[in-house]
Amino acid sequence: MDPGVLLIDLLEGLCRGMLYFLMASGLSLTFSVLGIINFAHGSLIMLGAYLVWSSLQIIAGDWCFILIIILSGAMVGGIGILIELFFLRRIYRAEHLYQLLLTFALIMIIDGLALEIWGGQPRSIRVPGYFLGAVSIAGRPFPKYSLFILFSSIVVAIILWAFLYKTKFGKASRAAAADVEITSALGIDVSFIYCGMFAIGVALAGLSGGVGLAMSSLAPGVGANIAVLCFAIIVIGGMGSLMGTLTAALVLGIFEAFGDHYFPEAAMALPFIIMAVILLARPQGLLGKME
Amino acid sequence: MKRNRIFHSIVAFLVCMGMVVGFSTISKAEENQTVTFGFISPMTGLFAGTGEPMSKGGLLAAKMINEEGGILGKKVEILVRDSEVRPAIAVRMARELHQDQGVNLFFGIISSGVALALKPVMEEFNSLLITCAAHSTLITGKQFSPNVFRITDDARTRNYALAEVIHQKFPDVKKWANISPDYAYGHSCWENFNEKIKQLNPKVEIVADRWPKFGAGGGYGPHISAIMAANPDGLYSVLYGGDMIAFIREAKQWGLFKKVKVFTSSHVDWDIPYALKKEMADAWISEHYYDVIYNYPLSEKYEAALKKAYGLKHFLAGQGHATPGFDAVYAYKAAIEKAKSFKVADIRKALEDLTIESPLGKKWIRAGDHQAYFDMPFYHIVPDPKEAIGWKVDWFTTKDGKKYMVPVEEALKR
Numbered sequence: 001m002d003p004g005v006l007l008i009d010l011l012e013g014l015c016r017g018m019l020y021f022l023m024a025s026g027l028s029l030t031f032s033v034l035g036i037i038n039f040a041h042g043s044l045i046m047l048g049a050y051l052v053w054s055s056l057q058i059i060a061g062d063w064c065f066i067l068i069i070i071l072s073g074a075m076v077g078g079i080g081i082l083i084e085l086f087f088l089r090r091i092y093r094a095e096h097l098y099q100l101l102l103t104f105a106l107i108m109i110i111d112g113l114a115l116e117i118w119g120g121q122p123r124s125i126r127v128p129g130y131f132l133g134a135v136s137i138a139g140r141p142f143p144k145y146s147l148f149i150l151f152s153s154i155v156v157a158i159i160l161w162a163f164l165y166k167t168k169f170g171k172a173s174r175a176a177a178a179d180v181e182i183t184s185a186l187g188i189d190v191s192f193i194y195c196g197m198f199a200i201g202v203a204l205a206g207l208s209g210g211v212g213l214a215m216s217s218l219a220p221g222v223g224a225n226i227a228v229l230c231f232a233i234i235v236i237g238g239m240g241s242l243m244g245t246l247t248a249a250l251v252l253g254i255f256e257a258f259g260d261h262y263f264p265e266a267a268m269a270l271p272f273i274i275m276a277v278i279l280l281a282r283p284q285g286l287l288g289k290m291e
Numbered sequence: 292m293k294r295n296r297i298f299h300s301i302v303a304f305l306v307c308m309g310m311v312v313g314f315s316t317i318s319k320a321e322e323n324q325t326v327t328f329g330f331i332s333p334m335t336g337l338f339a340g341t342g343e344p345m346s347k348g349g350l351l352a353a354k355m356i357n358e359e360g361g362i363l364g365k366k367v368e369i370l371v372r373d374s375e376v377r378p379a380i381a382v383r384m385a386r387e388l389h390q391d392q393g394v395n396l397f398f399g400i401i402s403s404g405v406a407l408a409l410k411p412v413m414e415e416f417n418s419l420l421i422t423c424a425a426h427s428t429l430i431t432g433k434q435f436s437p438n439v440f441r442i443t444d445d446a447r448t449r450n451y452a453l454a455e456v457i458h459q460k461f462p463d464v465k466k467w468a469n470i471s472p473d474y475a476y477g478h479s480c481w482e483n484f485n486e487k488i489k490q491l492n493p494k495v496e497i498v499a500d501r502w503p504k505f506g507a508g509g510g511y512g513p514h515i516s517a518i519m520a521a522n523p524d525g526l527y528s529v530l531y532g533g534d535m536i537a538f539i540r541e542a543k544q545w546g547l548f549k550k551v552k553v554f555t556s557s558h559v560d561w562d563i564p565y566a567l568k569k570e571m572a573d574a575w576i577s578e579h580y581y582d583v584i585y586n587y588p589l590s591e592k593y594e595a596a597l598k599k600a601y602g603l604k605h606f607l608a609g610q611g612h613a614t615p616g617f618d619a620v621y622a623y624k625a626a627i628e629k630a631k632s633f634k635v636a637d638i639r640k641a642l643e644d645l646t647i648e649s650p651l652g653k654k655w656i657r658a659g660d661h662q663a664y665f666d667m668p669f670y671h672i673v674p675d676p677k678e679a680i681g682w683k684v685d686w687f688t689t690k691d692g693k694k695y696m697v698p699v700e701e702a703l704k705r
Contacts, residue, residue, distance in 0.1 A: 005516060009513060119339075120335040121562070122536055123566075132543075132544065133546070134544055213509070216537045217509065217534070219336045222336070256510075258513070260512075260514055264502055
């Protein structure tokens with residue numbers, strides 16, 4: 001085997017894994033803090049990508065690409081605040097079935113709106129010139145945009161870690177995740193934390209849509225497959241564990257990249273085989289805690 | 292008093308019944324004035340760029356037929372349903388159209404998987420299906436159904452012709468790589484191209500054979516890396532819709548197109564270069580229709596009507612798939628008029644060995660396998676920064692489909 005090709009495959013796997021983490025991290029956050037299973041997460045990822053596409057139709061020039069991705073993520077986060085205030089807040093204490101129905105309804109609404117606004121035709125996000133083409137690594141080409149995905153995902157992961165472990169809000173949200181009643185008794189506004197954490201989770205979804213779908217085809221409904229992938233990742237990693245989500249995303253990304261290259265016949269089944277093996281060995285997921 | 296009430300009740304009941312019977316009679320009368328076709332194809336998602344223009348071609352044909360007096364005096368109506376390219380949904384849509392709307396004549400379908408799933412449904416309902424862009428040879432071959440016809444070419448005809456074009460233009464290309472969707476259509480296209488190109492040049496070897504998931508819409512990096520590691524001279528792919536758009540974008544990033552002498556596909560629809568614009572690759576391809584090539588009176592009429600109905604932008608990107616949709620409706624019209632009947636059995640018989648006028652010239656449906664044969668377009672798209680769209684067509688030709696036919700007995704075995 002050519003070591004250069006192996007290195008490229010490893011890089012591709014890391015890039016894919018970090019993108020998967022970026023996509024699934026918001027879902028993991030909202031589940032760990034709010035206990036909400038947000039089935040509309042994939043649709044919000046798609047929405048982030050559409051906002052980037054639309055913004056780039058209006059604003060010419062390559063300089064604003066990264067800024068637009070960040071702003072689109074923030075806009076999706078803003079939509080998340082509205083969803084939390086008007087819908088989710090009413091069902092925190094309700095059965096999980098209500099959460100399922102509500103977030104499933106959100107999928108219908110977001111996908112339906114996307115169809116009305118952007119139409120059914122596939123769209124391609126205009127990637128700036130400085131991200132086009134490849135760089136040479138070990139004598140082999142590797143796309144610049146894939147490196148951008150890798151580095152931007154690492155940066156977001158570091159910011160997220162710093163936010164959760166170094167800021168007052170992050171610490172309070174972790175406390176709320178551990179025990180909401182004691183957190184509330186300590187005078188912390190749990191409603192504010194819930195709203196903020198849901199907005200951050202959804203903003204991460206929007207951000208990952210802009211970053212991750214720029215090289216893919218964008219069409220209403222693409223969020224469904226992504227949502228399935230995100231759920232697989234948070235289950236493999238251990239429900240509610242952000243570090244578990246990162247580990248699972250990297251494992252899946254690297255296995256997929258090598259699987260696609262060397263065992264393409266098994267590539268479609270590979271994520272599910274990994275999920276089955278891990279859950280058989282550790283039913284609570286890689287870094288999850290047994291209840 | 293009591294008798295009066297009973298009398299009034301009976302009168303009211305009779306009046307209501309009369310109204311019901313009357314309205315249903317009117318409704319039947321209206322029904323009898325219309326012939327309804329069911330159209331099933333993806334109208335949303337990664338493959339909407341294929342299904343949506345096809346529906347527009349069918350709707351345009353219905354409009355033109357109705358303006359000309361309909362079919363044997365009946366107006367044409369088309370009921371459009373979104374299959375999302377999923378066999379289970381397409382089957383559900385066909386059942387709904389047949390059982391609730393009384394539809395027996397279907398057309399559309401872009402995926403061979405969906406067409407094959409609909410085959411037993413058509414047989415169960417004694418209905419007919421004209422597929423417009425499902426190309427697997429199985430449909431009019433090994434899995435032939437008396438209830439299914441194909442108004443577009445099959446994978447064999449188009450790929451035999453494409454292999455000939457490519458061999459003439461690139462006789463020295465011997466190392467080939469394939470990346471196509473992993474289902475009936477992808478395998479059928481590649482098998483036929485592979486078979487013909489090896490027949491034309493026995494020194495041809497396949498150095499990479501990749502089968503990504505259909506509908507992946509991205510994430511082709513490991514496949515591209517594997518293809519580049521194999522150093523092919525020629526690259527073949529029949530990915531389509533959103534899959535092909537994403538593949539070309541990614542492959543350009545990896546520099547794959549710079550490594551190969553030729554990139555070819557038997558099915559790159561116009562929606563792809565128009566979506567990619569400056570990101571389009573140099574490609575030797577084929578499609579369902581290209582307005583520059585065909586200059587028959589019907590071509591001119593069809594193009595003008597399509598532009599008027601949907602605008603120039605939609606015409607340019609959608610003309611390819613609009614054409615078989617248009618042809619399917621006109622094929623039903625020709626068959627009904629030939630049979631002078633709206634009965635399914637009569638229409639089926641009339642469709643066999645039928646020749647229709649199409650914007651591509653004459654299309655002939657062979658009786659033995661229900662496959663249409665006609666002049667297929669082939670062309671070369673080359674990136675050109677001077678063009679506003681970022682590319683231009685610098686060469687084109689047509690190939691007579693009949694030249695690449697195999698005998699019916701052989702076709703039905705494959």
